[in-house]
Amino acid sequence: MELQVFGVGSATPQRNRNPSAFLLSVDNEYVLIDCGEGTQFRFLEHKVKTSRIKTICISHLHGDHYFGLVGLLSTFSLHHRTEPLTLIGPEALLEIIHLQLFHSGSTLSFKLEFIATQNVHVSKIFENAALEIYTFPLIHRIPTTGFKLIQKASKRKIIKDILPVNFPIPYIKMLKEGKDVKDELTGEIFLNSTYTKEGNKAKVFSYCSDTAFNKDILPVIFESDLLYHEATFTDVDSKRAENTFHSTARQAALIAKEANVSKLLLGHFSSRYGNELTHLSEALEVFSNTLIAEQYILYTV
Ligand SMILES: [Zn+2]
Ligand SMILES: [Zn+2]
Incomplete structure (x- = not known):
């Protein structure tokens, strides 16, 4: 599995940071995780074959995580896509899509297979030959789920x-x-x-955005090969993190350490910081294998 990062910003638009969007490639197919505003333009710039996107996971309905979705779906239709698309997200998302399509007199050219998430317990929500997807509750201002994606072990x-x-x-x-x-x-x-000889081992990518510091997720994400965790704030703004149900970089690193993951990727940075040097140094004090997520870079899971 490989993860390409398309957005590391949070909330309001930032000049150098796009809102959340992550493209996970699994056996030549893409899973798109969150789809902030403008994501499809970034795909154009970076020559992403969007026809390969077979599944989209949306964590919650704050705009910085899904305002690019309806635009992307409309473009699929304008390109006469016929292949079904699986969409996983909060129940109200389907209503939002239908409303927008209805009032623009549009229909989709392909079948949208919608799977609603719930915010109460861990559940396996999707499985195909190559992949399993689990959702788990995060703690945020509105219902939000994390995702755990497992690329199955390959045959001999x-x-x-x-x-x-x-x-x-x-x-x-x-x-x-x-x-x-x-x-x-x-x-x-x-x-x-x-x-x-033995085939490839199963690989696990866990995605946690947006969330307050929450140790309840530890058993689910335990020993992930790669963990993406939001790090909206640094220590100096820890009170703000608590009030807005976000995390600091140090808290994200604590989660990574206690979950014994192999690698931690930080993102969802607030516009109040011009760079991520403090995020990195504070996280590194807790967990050494921490990286600042960089837009357009490919990370191997
Ligand atoms: Zn957000
Ligand atoms: Zn949010």
Whole structure:
């Protein structure tokens, strides 16, 4: 899995920071997580193949997390998209989309498969051959959910070099599934342990924006390979963080440390800070493998 960051700002527009949007690629398909205003323009600039977006997850209905969504859906229709799109988000989101489409006399050219999130307990909300998505409650001013996305472990990998030429495809399938193969004609046995090696391990990306400091999420995000956690404020504004149900960089690092994640990515920075140096230094005091999320950079999960 790879994560490309498209926005690290919060709330009001900022010259150098776009609102939240994160593109996770899983086996050539994209999951878009949050879709702040202008996200589709950033996609154009960075030549993102938006037809590859199969799933969109929206954390909550503050504008900096979804004001770009209806525009993106409209563009899909103008491009005559026919492939279904799965949209995961708060129940009212569907009402908002319908209202906007209705009053603009528009319809979607594709099927929108909507899955409503709830803000009460952890739940597995989506699964396909490659991916599982869980939602979990965050603590914010309006109902907000975090997402945990798991790229499933891959099947066993064939060691091609030692396999006979023209080895039958059904036999390859059996080997990938962990079975031994007996050739019906020759009786020769191909041991799975000889001809395959272990596939890729499952990978976990967890996404927490926006949220007050909340240790309840620790069991869900435990040992994630990559954790994105909002860090709207620094220590000097910790009271403001508490009042607005946001986190400081230090609190995000505490969550990362106690959840024993491999890597922490910070974002959702308030416009009151011209740079993120203080966020980084305060977080590093708690958790060493912390990075400031940079727009357009690809992070391997
Ligand atoms: Zn926000
Ligand atoms: Zn918010």
